[in-house]
Amino acid sequence: MxxxxxxxxxxxxxxxxxxxxxxxxxxxxxxxxxxxxxxxxxxxxxxxxxxxxxxxxxxxxxxxxxxxxxxxxxxxxxxxxxxxxxxxxxxxxxxxxxxxxxxxxxxxxxxxxxxxxxxxxxxxxxxxxxxxxxxxTGVAANGHGTYFRSAAAVSGQGVAVRRAAVGYHGCFTNTWCAKYPAAWYPVRWGAAAAWTAATWNALSSYGGYPVSQPVSYDYGSTVVYQDDSVYIDGDVVGTSAEYAEQATEIAEAGMTPEATASVEATAAADPTAAPDDSAEPAWQPLGVFAMVQGEEKSSNNIFQLAINKDGVIHGNYYNAVTDTTEQVFGSVDKKTQRAAWMVGDAKTPVYEAGLVNLTKDETSMMIHYSAERSVQASLFRIKQDGDQAK
CATH class of the missing domain: 2.20.50 (Outer Surface Protein A; domain 2)
Incomplete structure (x- = not known):
């Protein structure tokens, strides 16, 4: 009370x-x-x-x-x-x-x-x-918020964000998920498999993506919002509203009856039970990321993401302020390799990043609050300490 x-x-x-x-x-x-x-x-x-x-x-x-x-x-x-x-x-x-x-x-x-x-x-x-x-530092952006950031600035911010994220190292293990009724943990995963980072070679082989043709989405650099249009490598790909609506469609593809059935069928009834090693895991972990906006040096928004062979994205979102967890639903468009996801039953905001970018330790991303408002943010991979991986 x-x-x-x-x-x-x-x-x-x-x-x-x-x-x-x-x-x-x-x-x-x-x-x-x-x-x-x-x-x-x-x-x-x-x-x-x-x-x-x-x-x-x-x-x-x-x-x-x-x-x-x-x-x-x-x-x-x-x-x-x-x-x-x-x-x-x-x-x-x-x-x-x-x-x-x-x-x-x-x-x-x-x-x-x-x-x-x-x-x-x-x-x-x-x-x-x-x-x-x-x-x-020369950053400039329109109302939709893409802006260039140097590699040095991103790297320095990542050091601070990871240092502040030490308190999250116990999250998303099987025993941790057992304490949160809304958390998801798939069968055949080991105790701390959620923290495993994927490589592009392994991911492309697993999901059938062209290994030599990863599509990187570097917002503010190769992907730019300007004059209500979105440019990728200098070419216009649509209006900002159209680009946001595409992200919503990609995310909603992970909430179809078929997609949610695959999630439910592979969820572990007891996350703490010994993993079943008799078959290949149905989900490939992408890892754990802290999300920040602007120059923030710490994060209360933590994503744990995974993907299956059909390109469905699932995982957990942890809000550190309220100490609550909700499931993540989304997918990857196999043609464009854009990954987009939503949290719980909320239709907005929609989060997106390039699939190959989710194999990196740090990447830019977009948050679509509506068709009229999209802002740039960053994801920093958190690596679990060995003592916490139990």
Missing amino acids: PARSGQHFSGVGPGGGSFQAGRGSGSFTTQGGATVDYGGRGGSRTGPAGVTRGRGVGGVKVTGPGGQEFSKVGRAGGVQGPGGNAIGGSRGISQTTGPAGSARSISRTGFASGPNSMSAFRGGVAVGPGGVVAGR
């Missing part, structure tokens, strides 16, 4: 100004045995001239059943004038501590905006009225 408490205060000053403030907190326990504690407080003050100042602080802490703690604290403040001008900033600290190790990251941002909707961020990003983004 969730527990909550809170208070709210407001009043009017002698000069005509007003103020309000509040604070609240609570906690609850998830089905996996984790405890989520949260709290926050905030307030604002408006002067007689119409200038409003506000600030707030909030935090959340998740304690997993194994004793690992994940916490995040954020602080924000801002000032808004009567003419629509505003300035503000935020600061966030994330960390994990416990039996699996410790990690910490700090982020800071600031902004200024006016009637023309221009915003500038201290992290080196400016957003204009048309959704155009310009970064200090």
